[in-house]
């Protein structure tokens with residue numbers, strides 16, 4: 534269960550909508566795909582789902598190259614497109630039955646009932662789709678994306694149009710699903726990224742400008758600080774995680790690490806002591822304090 538993109542580029546005429554992007558998402562991760570309007574998020578998702586062909590580069594899902602394995606890939610992914618197209622004249626149950634039959638599912642009525650339950654569609658299930666509010670139509674979009682129990686979910690702005698109560702339910706649902714599957718979702722809501730995602734990929738003008746865990750990208754919560762640190766020696770991850778207060782350790786390059794710490798106090802003193810006691814030579818230590826929104830603005834303005 535994985536998504537892999539390598540040097541992907543898409544040109545619309547002369548415009549480069551995406552420009553040589555690469556990332557790799559293993560299973561069990563929920564990744565927020567962020568970027569300003571027109572950055573290339575939907576274009577990337579359309580390529581991942583086989584709805585558009587890339588101009589160059591490679592996209593694969595579960596090891597299958599998307600362009601060469603269109604049908605096989607589509608069986609394994611659930612996709613919620615950004616404009617959530619639906620047949621407005623169909624009844625909710627009729628539509629979900631139809632989608633289930635397209636996937637040749639067995640026990641269609643049982644599966645449809647499960648999806649209605651999961652996405653909270655029960656009160657509206659007897660209506661025509663065209664009669665539903667935007668949030669309920671979004672729920673149908675999620676139900677159709679998950680009906681065949683795909684192991685990779687590609688959700689383009691899944692929570693747009695949901696009221697605050699629905700938001701909580703749908704976020705919970707996505708987090709639950711994300712425990713076993715690979716999920717990439719786009720959103721413009723930064724709190725949502727913090728609430729749901731393990732990691733964020735930020736794209737701007739077709740290029741990836743950040744790809745890190747939320748812990749590293751976020752330090753809005755003053756109890757979590759990001760510290761960049763460099764040693765002369767190679768230090769193991771386990772060793773760094775053994776320092777009290779260090780929650781995450783990610784090697785960036787060479788002997789450089791980004792640490793996420795959960796302490797309000799100045800961790801720099803503790804890290805100096807750690808280096809001294811273990812005979813490591815510390816050559817850089819820098820504490821960052823930025824919010825997700827700051828990071829987004831910095832990386833994507835202009």
Ligand SMILES: Nc1ncnc2c1ncn2[C@@H]1O[C@H](COP(=O)(O)OP(=O)(O)OP(=O)(O)O)[C@@H](O)[C@H]1O
Pocket residue numbers: 545548550568569570571572573574575576577615
């Ligand atoms: N079919 C198309 N023909 C020409 N240009 C397109 C087409 N689809 C998208 N683009 C352009 O490609 C760029 C990336 O668009 P895309 O829809 O991927 O952005 P996005 O990151 O999803 O933005 P948003 O946050 O507004 O949904 C934009 O400049 C857009 O105008």
Ligand SMILES: [Mg+2]
Pocket residue numbers: 574575576615689
């Ligand atoms: Mg979009």
